[in-house]
Amino acid sequence: MSAHYRTGAEGFARLDGAPDNRGLLDQVAALRWVHDNIATFGGDPGNVTVLGQSAGAGSIAALLVMPAAAGLFRRAILQSLPGTFFTPGLAADVAAEISAELGRAPRAEDLADVAPDDLVDAARSVTMRLPQRVDRWGAVAYTPTPFSPVVDGEVLPASPWAALADGAARDVDLLVGHTRDEFSLLGTRLGDIDDAGVDALLNGLTPTPGAQRYRSAYPSASPNELRDTAMSDWLWRMPALHLAEAAHAGGARVWLYELCWGFNSVGASHSLDTLLLFGTTEIRTGLTAAGPDAMAQARRLSGLIRAEHLSFAATGDPGWVRYTPHERDTRVYDTDSTVARYPEERSRWIWRDRRFDALDLTA
Template sequence: MSGQPSVRTTEGVVAGLWKHGQAEFRGIPYAQPPVGRLRFLAPAPPPRWEGTRQAVEFGPRVPQSMPDFGPAIAAPAGATDWLTLNVRTPDPGAAGLPVLVWIHGGAYIAGSSDDPMYDPTALTEAGLVVVSLNYRVGAEGFALLEGAPANRGFLDQIAALRWVRRNIAAFGGDPDRVTVAGQSAGAGSIAALLTMEETRGLFRRAITHSVPGWHCSRELAEEVSTALAGRLGTVPTAAALADVDPWSLASALTSLGAELSGHRERWGRLSRTGVAMCPVIDGDLLRETPWSALNGGRAGGTELLVGHTRDEFRLFTVMTGRSGTITDEDARTALDLFAPDPGGADAYRAAQPQASSEALFEWVYGDALFRMPSVLLAEANAAAGGTSFLFELRFGSPAQGGILGACHSLDVPLAFGALDSPTGRQLCGDPAIPEAVAVSRQLRQAWAAFAHTGDPGWAAYEPGRRLTRLVDAEPETAPYPEQVSRRIWEGHAPLPFDLVRGVRASGRDLGAALPGAGTGGTGPERDPDSKAR
């Protein structure tokens, strides 16, 4: 193909590039850069331009923080045009193609749409227009600050969906056939978007993999923001933090996450996650958890494809080097903090009295943080009048002798068909083993069929039968396999992280005068359980 593909959007003409015979447009702004006078505000409408804007490079990454087990990320020089999106279309001259909008994960503190794991080639070959986007994460997107709207990362996602509504027809897509898809924090974002009045008419279907049960009460979020600002010698207001370098603020959040154990008596369950910041039940944009809103009839159901992996938490015990080291005390603490009350901890022990400490530890963490939020979302969506389709990924990664099992994030390169990406090669083999190729084909076909028709190819999940697709080299549809966990959690939707009542905040809790406080100092010894993503 000769020349650049070009499309006229409502803001101006963009010129992209040809990739595998498909037209790709990168780094298109859907809002103004959220810096200077716009920092910590709701996203402002994108700029307009004359002439043709080159759309051949991905937009810059939003400032990244990391969980306590993650590698450091160096700050890039310069660019602050963080709120951009990318479009890949099989034919910009087409009309009425279904659209898939991908919202990346990353624990609400990291992640970017330029990850090679999100290469849309295989999905676009299935007839989809694929959009991916960057949104504010970490403190830029989710710190609760005086003088700023809460959950700015969600506001960014809504602004991107409005851009899609306005513009996607020019790329061959149908604005009335939009499916939003995401994994981990991206799936949690979508669960929240399902309940918001602001998203009505912006998408028709949703795909959520490994929905996290992570939200903060306002009171806890206020203390976290106070502690974060205290590390920088200031207070948690938009005005006070406006002049703090964004990457320095992100680094301070990484440091706070690594020292969460110092706040365990006051911050409770949050202190055992390794990640200090997540969406806030703010009473405005996000009035309650998605499970509460759907079950209470305050949000309507939709066409929903939801799934989780069998061994959700295994990735984290391996990544932190803790595989084979989990003690009885570790397991007791996990059960006491994360099993549902009343009686959840005893129910776990009674269900598998011979289980090892490590098995109990991974079981309750995987259930509390990903598996049960996913299943309960499917049930709540059906209760609200929607149609839910459930799957469990049972195919195990061959990496490291198979120790990872069917771990968190394994489903992402499989669903995108990005087996040649660095993550795909790491998890699926280099080259990918035949079983991984077969499972990848299954998930891609399910995504494409669901985006086209609302049916992934197996029976809906309904009370009574609870049919679930077991995704493996030889798939089958059967009753939900994690029945013990489902029964333990029945009637116990995930609750927001909250302060431990009766424990007064101290100077330490509020980030004041910590020994070595700051982005480069040393602090309290890390909690060995601080590692959930």
């Protein structure tokens, strides 16, 4: 089943007079309903699996460490986990700017009579101006949304990486993955960047490994390639890898995958693994124009990914070796799928001593 929950400002804006993370609380309510009622439909409340991609994976990472969600699911599949969790200060600043678009204060009572479409339009205006907020909101300015779960110390008591490493959700089995070319779609929309621009961007990431590390590890990369690689790492790939390692350190059983297959110029782009999982790769993606060979590859890979994900949901084992930080066994989905050491070794090494936490205001 799928569950609707409040998104955008309705779900995640930090407002006086309203709890933080209302979208997450909606998800907890849905999971509690499943837990209480699934037996009526022939299900097992002790064998519930949750799956989320991108923002959905961020929600699941939060649910894993939320006291209100404890015991409501047994397994979790996180696809392309974003590393963007906000401090209350950053979340409040974003909410204040969105409220100002409406001539209101960031208080629940002040916004109660605002039409939902007007609230969406105000959030959209702020989203369009994100690149102008890099001096205050940091690398969030390069992301597609100004909303993320808020580490408020109550609904969400700690960032997922720290809490999982301390043993939170040690009884939940995790299947964690990402695609190889996570930022390719956003990079195409952003256009070109020069050397000075990419250095400033990379040095401004939080946490930042620094532009020099990327230039040393990828000496022949163009500025665009450096940006897309670093942003793939910062926004999705390294948060997923570090979450897998933190969960392992905390005692959970973890499996890791990377999708390396693609059929056009953007490669193994963000969301492609989810399209393959649900068998929707041919819908408005351009796959049919790529020819019969690409379509046949997609169908074979779709069947494999779906079978292994279903096996994980049913039994807790997708069929390959568990991930450990020492061996780094990873399911690599490609034209010829294999199990190998984690493929993005250069990026893993660049980020080896950096730790993800809640993002804060930069000024």
